[in-house]
Amino acid sequence: MASDELIVALATPPGRGAIAVVRASGPDVSVLMAGLLGRTLPSRTAVLADFLAADGEAIDQGLALYFPAPRSYTGEEMLELQGHGGVAVANRLLARCVELGARPATPGEFTQRAFLNGKMDLAQAESxxxxxxxxxxxxxxxxxxxxxxxxxxxxxxxxxxxxxxxxxxxxxxxxxxxxxxxxxxxxxxxxxxxxxxxxxxxxxxxxxxxxxREGVRVVLAGRPNVGKSSLLNRLAEEEVAIVTEIPGTTRDLIRQHLQINGIPLHVVDTAGLRMTRDPVEQAGIDRARAAIATADLVLQVVDASAASVDRDAGEDLPAGLPRIRVENKLDLLGENPVAMIREGLPVVRLSAKTGAGLNLLKTAILQAVGWQAAGEGxxxxxxxxxxxxxxxxxxxxxxxxxxxxxxxxxxxxxxxxxxxxxxxxxxxxxxxxxxxxxxxxxxx
Ligand SMILES: Nc1nc2c(ncn2[C@@H]2O[C@H](COP(=O)(O)OP(=O)(O)OP(=O)(O)O)[C@@H](O)[C@H]2O)c(=O)[nH]1
Ligand SMILES: [Mg+2]
Missing domain, CATH: 1.20.120.430 (tRNA modification GTPase MnmE domain 2)
Incomplete structure (x- = not known):
């Protein structure tokens, strides 16, 4: 299903660089070759050539490659020009191709043609x-x-x-x-x-x-002052969120992208959940609840050293949401970190302050989202x-x-x-x- 339009585009990122690659695909690639190089190239062979303007002056000198159909990326006739990287040269080359009858390609158009010409199926094109x-x-x-x-x-x-x-x-x-x-x-x-x-x-x-590909949305939730922001900073290995001893420190959602074993996580720190008359804090809590509702996984943080540890069990989190209960501030109890399953719920006891138990949490997160250590399948x-x-x-x-x-x-x-x-x-x-x-x- 050959297209009747000749398309051209810069294949390398725009801007300064060592080399800029301009690619064209479609019928009439021979017209481009004649106009730009003054000759027809041998197939699939890199040739050092001058790239010529309409008046015969050289725009650039570089390597030119001609791929006859169907043995090309798109399955059509293709020409590839590897010139010097730089905005002016690349733009002049593109303009020259357009002058010779090509039109600028739309996003993904080369790959779309590869798909339409049976060079790859749709899942391959997406990859x-x-x-x-x-x-x-x-x-x-x-x-x-x-x-x-x-x-x-x-x-x-x-x-x-x-x-x-x-x-x-x-x-x-x-x-x-x-x-x-x-x-x-x-x-x-x-x-x-x-x-x-x-x-x-x-x-x-x-x-x-x-x-x-898409990453996992992990939300830190819990009452004020339990150490959510401290845990975010630990996971991110930088001071992204403000931490103070004042309950109600975090107001807005704080988003941080990080990876565990190459798995992208979109971690969101939220305002501590409690009853409040402060309209600003209430707005933060509303945002926290909205973030929780769309999470793939909630880290429900509680203060293990507080007397209210049982009351903080997170009964007000929506049921059925995958979650890990994180019992923080273990350093205050002088205990060693541990991960376990308690009444069907994964629990990790750790200290955001010292970082003890953080690896247990990372493993628990991967387990909770169903990540199996990269198998072959x-x-x-x-x-x-x-x-x-x-x-x-x-x-x-x-x-x-x-x-x-x-x-x-x-x-x-x-x-x-x-x-x-x-x-x-x-x-x-x-x-x-x-x-x-x-x-x-x-x-x-
Ligand atoms: N001893 C100890 N203190 C901690 C630990 N984690 C946090 N803290 C302290 O607890 C206080 C509150 O920590 P934050 O991280 O701000 O708690 P938060 O849950 O984000 O609080 P809000 O933003 O108010 O909801 C700070 O004084 C922290 O230094 C911990 O593991 N051990
Ligand atoms: Mg906070």
Missing amino acids: VADLIEATSAEAARWALRSLRGDFSQTVKALAQELVEFRVLVEGSMDFPEEGIDFMGAARAEERLGNLRHRLNRLHDSARQGAML LFMARARHLAALRQAAESLEAAAGQWGRLELVAEELSSAHRALGRIVGEFTSDALLGEIFSHFCIGK
């Missing part, structure tokens, strides 16, 4: 952006694996099996007198169970990847992928045990298949593609 945006070695590693197609292949293999299973089920429907005995209800149930199991495992791995994934996997799982769940109604089973299998197809881009709308690629950088 291109994920790799570029990765801020930790972990995130980059898993994005690259998705880019290479590990995630897509697993999804496609599962989708393929769904199709095969559906064909079998539909085959049985053609012989109603034999019913599901055509393949044996027990075997069918077993096969469906196996598919459901694998889909769930895939969802788990993808959820881990999504965590790595992690997939870089997005919220959109998780939604599709969940939908597929729901369809398979609806199919289970319905062997008396094979048309329903077939329909659910087909809807699960469609959900998986959306991940790799087999069934996608232009609106979705526009949304995905608009978040890319220009030139990618």
Whole structure:
């Protein structure tokens, strides 16, 4: 599906730099070569050349590379010019390409063409952006694996099996007198169970990847003066929040990004929760409650040294919210830090002041958000992928045990298949593609 438009963009960051790369893709790359280089380049060979303006004067000297279709990133004819990095030179080169008939590319347009030309599927295209945006070695590693197609292949293999299973089920429907005995209800149930199991495992791995990509929202909550801000400073390893012995110190939400073992956390420190007549403090408490409501995990901080430790059990936090109870100020009790599960709730006893027990808390946080030390099966994934996997799982769940109604089973299998197809881009709308690629950088 070759596009009829020649596009051009700066592929390197704008500004001063050693080298600036300008890329063009589409038909008429030969026109660019003739106009800019005065000749046609050999394929896939770096050639030192002058990049020429309309009057024949050199704009720059650098390396030029020609990739004939379809063996290029986009699958189209491509020209790559590696000139000297600098705003003036890059802008003149771009302007010259436009003069010769190219138009500036929109964000992600090169990758979108790669997808449309079958060079990669949608999940792979998305991982291109994920790799570029990765801020930790972990995130980059898993994005690259998705880019290479590990995630897509697993999804496609599962989708393929769904199709095969559906064909079998539909085959049985053609012989109603034999019913599901055509393949044996027990075997069918077993096969469906196996598919459901694998889909769930895939969802788990993808959820881990999504965590790595999107980060985890952790909110510090508790009564005033229990040491929430002190704990934030400890976790951040810098004095981000003001700490005083006056209850009600923190008012606004204080956000800090940090990483534990490469997992990005968005930690929010909040105003201590209590009844107050002070309108400013009340506004802070309202914000605290709003932050708590949208948290992935709440660190419910209490003062272990205070007599009110039991009353501070956080009964006013919304039920069902994943949480860790952090019993702080352990130094005042002269006790050693410890992590445990008490009545089903993870508890970490530590001291924000001395830092003792901080590692226990970090481990507990990773556990609470469901992070399993990077196994081999992690997939870089997005919220959109998780939604599709969940939908597929729901369809398979609806199919289970319905062997008396094979048309329903077939329909659910087909809807699960469609959900998986959306991940790799087999069934996608232009609106979705526009949304995905608009978040890319220009030139990618
Ligand atoms: N001994 C001891 N004191 C601590 C510890 N953590 C915090 N504190 C002290 O407790 C007081 C309150 O600490 P903050 O971190 O401001 O408490 P907070 O929960 O953020 O309080 P608000 O912002 O008012 O809600 C300060 O005087 C801290 O130095 C600890 O682990 N041990
Ligand atoms: Mg505070």
